[in-house]
Amino acid sequence: MTDTENAATDAPERPIRDEDGAIDTALVEQVSQALLLSDLTTLRAVVADMHEADLGALLEALDPEERTRLISLLGRDFDFTALTExxxxxREEILETLSPETVAEGVRDLDTDDAVYILEDLDEADKQEVLDRLTPAERIVLQQGLDYPEGSAGRRMQSEILAVPAFWTVGQTIDHLRQTDDLPExxxxxxxxxxxxHFVGSVPLDRLLRTRRPVEIATLVDEDSRSVKATDDIEDVARLFQRYNLIAVPVVxxxxxxxGVVTIDDIVDVIEEAADDDVKQLGGVNADEELSDPVREIARSRFSWLFVNLFTSFLAAAVMSLFEAQLSQVVALAILAPVVASQGGNAATQTMTVAVRALATQELGGWNLRRFVTREMIVGLINGVGFALITGLVAALWFGSQGLGVVIAIAMVVNLLAAAMAGVAIPVLLDRFGIDPAVASGTFVTTVTDVVGFFSFLGVAAIWLAHA
Incomplete structure (x- = not known):
């Protein structure tokens, strides 16, 4: 055994992740050093038994050129499942640097859902090159998954399924499971x-193993078993999993x-991706933006919504300009106007967030929509009255004017009611017109509360000054 092998064998096992769940810095440095020295023994010792999620985190922590070198040095020892993590x-950057032969060899042993997930990022020419290097049987299975629409159950399913005829007995089925080598993992x-x-139904493994061998499978079939079509939207399938506590569902x-079959591990990823997209889009950030994206791409993708926000800000400023005489007459109005608008904006964002989430999970419709609108209007009224008393009292004491306190109190009630209505109406209307409410709601809702806030406060103030 060489000194390098002894060092790799005798070295204490390093933790993979630190207390915060991030990949351990010392481990990354160890791998970087091994890559620099082409120390394959150390690389295998560190990476061989690593879970694909940890291997994925390691790839992200390495420099771009180190990622490709790691894959090349490990060869068949590299688990391509890590590219799904x-x-x-x-992933796109790594795939661009790998040869079609390397990618074909890497995806050959993967479940079809993972292989399709990796291949769908390639352009058509590269994708075809990889498929041409697979056996006809492997190519047909992967091409079938790639032919389904993006975001469909067919793209996320694994084609490795276990199906038996209804006339088999429990004993025949168990013997088949024991004797067959190519079962799903x-x-x-x-x-x-x-x-x-054609799909007839399913039999849970626990029911199968509790039943005597001579019993026919047909008597154990759960005829209420649910299935989904390969063309169904994967987010609709995810809601099915959530609603009925499913672990797997067959695809027809x-x-x-x-x-094929869609399993819970893929659905967890779908739910996480959907939630991640919603959070980003509510903030006016491109749903595809990642921490690893280049600065230029991030700046370009964010510019458009910032530009829209700038335009709507000028609209709010135009409303304030209508009351230029009142603002110059009473400086306190300029100080207090943003308070009303800001409070309305925050209240509207709260309502909008709940509304967008409810629309995404298909919980907002029919009688539920009416109840939600009523609830939010009552909440807006209660909070409006509460903050009207607080802001009215503060304004009256601060500027020594009871009239000013009444003005801001009225404006606060009006704007919080408008915020509640806008927070519901705008996402619902955008959804009805086929526009993603998570993307566009924030800018329009903020505009409404700013315009209504400034107009109600300064409008009431103008009436008050006219009669003062």
Whole structure:
């Protein structure tokens, strides 16, 4: 054994992640040093048994050129599943530097859902080059997944399924499981199909193992088993999982023939991605933006919404200019006007956030919409009255004017009611017109509360000054 091998063997095992859950810095440095020295023994010792999620985090922590070198040095020892765990921009950057032969070899042993997830990032020419280097059977399975629409269940399903005929007995089924080598890596139920491979139902593994061997599978089938079509939107499938506490669901084609299965691990990723997109879009950030994106791309993607926000800010400023005489007459109005607008903006954002989330989960419609609007208007009124008393009292004491306190109190009630209405109405209207409410709601809601806030406060103030 060489000194390098002894060092790798005798070295204490390093922690993979620190207390905050980030990849350990010392581990990254160790891998970087091994890459610099082309120390394959150390690399294998460190990376070989690493979970794909940790390996993905390690790839993101390495420099771009080190990522490609790590994959090249490890060869077949590199788990390509790790590429499903990294940011999209990192994965695309890695795939651009790898040869079609390397990618084809890497995806060959993956589940179809992971292989499709990696290949869909390639342009058509590179994708075809990779597929051409696979066997016909492998190519057909992957091409089938790639042919389904982006964001569909067909893109997320794994084609490796376990299906048996209804006339088999429990004993035959168990023997089949023991004797078959190419079973899915993990499965939680036995799918049942007719001779034409149409989905009939499913049998949970616990029910199968509790039943005597001579019993026919047909008697154990749960005929209420749910299935989804390959063309169904994957977010709709995720809601099905949430609603019925599913672990896996079979996927069928338009003729109800079994073509795959979607499992809970993929659905967790879908739910996380959807929530991540909503949070980004509510802030006016591109849903595809990642921490690893270049500065130029981030600046360009954010510019458009900042420009829209600038335009709407000028609109609010134009409303204030209508009351230029009153503002020059009473300086306190200029000081207090932003308070009303800001409070309305915050209240509207609260309502808008709940409304957008409810729309995304399909909870806002029909009688539920009416109840939600009523609830938010009552909340707006209660908070409006509460803050009217607080701001009215503060303004009266601060500027020594009871009239000014009444003005801001009235404006606060009006603006918080407008905020409640805008927070619901704008996301719902955008959704009805086919515009993603998570993307566009924030700017329009803020504009409404600014305009209404300034107009109500300064308008009431103008009436008060006229009669003072």
């Amino acid at each position: 990294v940011d999209d921009s990192v 993990r499965f939680f139920e036995i799918l049942v199909a007719d001779p034409a491979h 084609d338009q003729a109800s023939r079994l073509v």
